[in-house]
Amino acid sequence: MQSDAPTADEQMAQAEQRAAEGDLVAMYSLGYLYSEEGKSEESVARGLDYLQRAARAGVVAAQYLLGLKYLHGRQLPRDERKAVKWLAAAANQGSARALLVLSNLYGRGTGVERDLSTAKRLAQRAAELGEPMALQMVGLQLISGVNLPEDRERGIDYLKKAFRRGNAEAAYYLGREYLYGSHLERSPQNALHWFEQAAKQKHPLARLWLGELYRRGIGTEVDVERGLALQNETLADARPDIVNNFAWELAVNRRAELRDPALALKVAEPVQALRNSYAQLDTLAAVYAANARYDDAIAFQLRAIEKLPTDSGLADNFRARLNLYKNHEPYIE
Numbered sequence: 467m468q469s470d471a472p473t474a475d476e477q478m479a480q481a482e483q484r485a486a487e488g489d490l491v492a493m494y495s496l497g498y499l500y501s502e503e504g505k506s507e508e509s510v511a512r513g514l515d516y517l518q519r520a521a522r523a524g525v526v527a528a529q530y531l532l533g534l535k536y537l538h539g540r541q542l543p544r545d546e547r548k549a550v551k552w553l554a555a556a557a558n559q560g561s562a563r564a565l566l567v568l569s570n571l572y573g574r575g576t577g578v579e580r581d582l583s584t585a586k587r588l589a590q591r592a593a594e595l596g597e598p599m600a601l602q603m604v605g606l607q608l609i610s611g612v613n614l615p616e617d618r619e620r621g622i623d624y625l626k627k628a629f630r631r632g633n634a635e636a637a638y639y640l641g642r643e644y645l646y647g648s649h650l651e652r653s654p655q656n657a658l659h660w661f662e663q664a665a666k667q668k669h670p671l672a673r674l675w676l677g678e679l680y681r682r683g684i685g686t687e688v689d690v691e692r693g694l695a696l697q698n699e700t701l702a703d704a705r706p707d708i709v710n711n712f713a714w715e716l717a718v719n720r721r722a723e724l725r726d727p728a729l730a731l732k733v734a735e736p737v738q739a740l741r742n743s744y745a746q747l748d749t750l751a752a753v754y755a756a757n758a759r760y761d762d763a764i765a766f767q768l769r770a771i772e773k774l775p776t777d778s779g780l781a782d783n784f785r786a787r788l789n790l791y792k793n794h795e796p797y798i799e
Contacts, residue, residue, distance in 0.1 A: 601625070
């Protein structure tokens with residue numbers, strides 16, 4: 467039985483016709499498809515033309531996507547000022563994602579003069595609109611009192627909202643706050659709960675720390691087998707930056723009961739060959755120092771210092787750690 471449904475080519479031809487007649491939805495859709503999935507330079511160029519026409523006509527999604535393309539140099543020459551222009555256009559129409567990206571640009575001084583007050587205002591507006599990453603960012607600032615007046619209950623509420631909108635990172639950070647007790651009253655049981663919530667969404671650091679809680683019986687009964695199984699499964703395919711973060715916290719944690727130098731070494735050494743960045747070398751040096759292997763710590767810290775960019779602003783901290791290792795002292799945050 468022959469179907470009367472239009473073919474893919476016929477659907478594209480219909481969309482082209484609607485776009486030619488000024489249909490902005492068709493214009494944006496074609497712009498997205500051709501620019502993102504075009505198999506030839508001609509198709510990509512056609513998509514960019516549709517996208518720019520839709521953006522000029524005020525289509526928020528087109529303005530946002532065009533801003534990202536200019537920002538990252540994707541299919542268009544990198545142009546930070548044009549990126550800011552189109553992201554600001556989308557933000558002015560209430561795009562929460564554009565507000566968040568624009569906030570980051572103002573915070574870094576990318577494409578605009580650095581303006582922290584504007585960055586905070588834009589992030590708060592994005593959070594008010596329910597953007598999950600903005601809710602997380604503002605929530606943490608409210609809890610810590612950094613950049614914003616301290617309001618812990620409101621900060622917790624923002625993080626919970628972010629998690630309900632699918633942001634597992636927010637649940638992970640809430641677990642950390644309860645585990646460390648830096649700004650919230652310490653509660654291992656609450657830490658366990660939020661790590662479990664994030665772990666259900668496969669958040670790797672939440673899974674690794676949940677394994678630690680199981681293994682050590684923090685906030686729950688000791689279950690070494692369960693904890694090690696969760697950690698080993700997570701570490702098997704974890705990105706190097708995840709491994710680096712976990713090893714660092716195990717080695718230098720300001721809470722003695724959360725430090726585990728031996729595990730930090732076990733986690734860090736298998737990926738030693740991948741440790742070429744200054745941050746990774748710095749971590750491995752701290753891990754060696756935590757295990758009283760000070761010659762190794764000094765060697766890796768010197769390599770980390772060599773790789774530091776001149777404008778990183780980290781040289782004093784890296785040298786201070788080097789002096790600790792030379793004095794046979796570990797670094798503790």
